[in-house]
Amino acid sequence: MIKILKPVAAPVVLTERGLTKTRADCRQYEEFASDYDAGRFRFTFDPTIYGDPTVRAALIAAQHGKCCFCETIVREEGDVEHFRPKGGFKQSKSGRLEKPGYYWLAYDWDNLLLACSICNQRYKQARFPLTNPVRRAANHHQDVLQEEPLLIHPAQTDPFPYVGFRQEIAYAKDGNRCGKTNIEVLGLNRANLIESRRDHLSHLTSLRSILGLTALVESTEGRKVMHDAGEYLRNATLDSSKFTSMTRSAAIDDFPISLV
Numbered sequence: 001m002i003k004i005l006k007p008v009a010a011p012v013v014l015t016e017r018g019l020t021k022t023r024a025d026c027r028q029y030e031e032f033a034s035d036y037d038a039g040r041f042r043f044t045f046d047p048t049i050y051g052d053p054t055v056r057a058a059l060i061a062a063q064h065g066k067c068c069f070c071e072t073i074v075r076e077e078g079d080v081e082h083f084r085p086k087g088g089f090k091q092s093k094s095g096r097l098e099k100p101g102y103y104w105l106a107y108d109w110d111n112l113l114l115a116c117s118i119c120n121q122r123y124k125q126a127r128f129p130l131t132n133p134v135r136r137a138a139n140h141h142q143d144v145l146q147e148e149p150l151l152i153h154p155a156q157t158d159p160f161p162y163v164g165f166r167q168e169i170a171y172a173k174d175g176n177r178c179g180k181t182n183i184e185v186l187g188l189n190r191a192n193l194i195e196s197r198r199d200h201l202s203h204l205t206s207l208r209s210i211l212g213l214t215a216l217v218e219s220t221e222g223r224k225v226m227h228d229a230g231e232y233l234r235n236a237t238l239d240s241s242k243f244t245s246m247t248r249s250a251a252i253d254d255f256p257i258s259l260v
């Protein structure tokens, strides 16, 4: 995970159709609060609003086409994910799904991110643990700013102090609780992801070795290979590359590659 810079201005579809729908949902809740709280009534969310092509395009641009959690490249195949779950939430994996969820944030720009379907649908799902669940905002009259989420919102908090990498393995820095929760809830050390990160790191390490060897070569071809390898390694630390957070950890910790 890396810090994401989302544009401040929300796509118009959210501030127009989204706002109208949110107001209608809030009026419904006012009238039938106990039914929504008990799960007897459910909100019907409109994916044509939060999943509108303009919303998706803005998220793809802000996140360089990457999943906001695992940093695999997804582009148009990514899900528009609700950081605070819109239709119900779970404090813990085995806990019950509590209703009605953060219905008033279903079309809220600040609550939307681009995620891969594995992080979103197989791992995070409706999980949204708080440090103190008593302070959870139960409806649109309560302020989410009173909450202390254990998941990191990468457009609001830089994940760097919380989640680091030892080679391709993610770990919670100093054993911090937010880092541990993110790794567990989002499956950041799932087998396929570890394998993809290992392959990427191995590729970078090989390039670093080539860079060392070609430094001794005087030929034009040798200098070209050295230039290309150096360029690739430098690009690998940019926000736009996959697994940037892991690559930056490798660069900082000087294992097994050091990037200049």
Ligand SMILES: [Zn+2]
Residues within 6 Å of the ligand: 067, 068, 069, 070, 071, 072, 115, 116, 117, 118, 119, 120
């Ligand atoms: Zn992902």
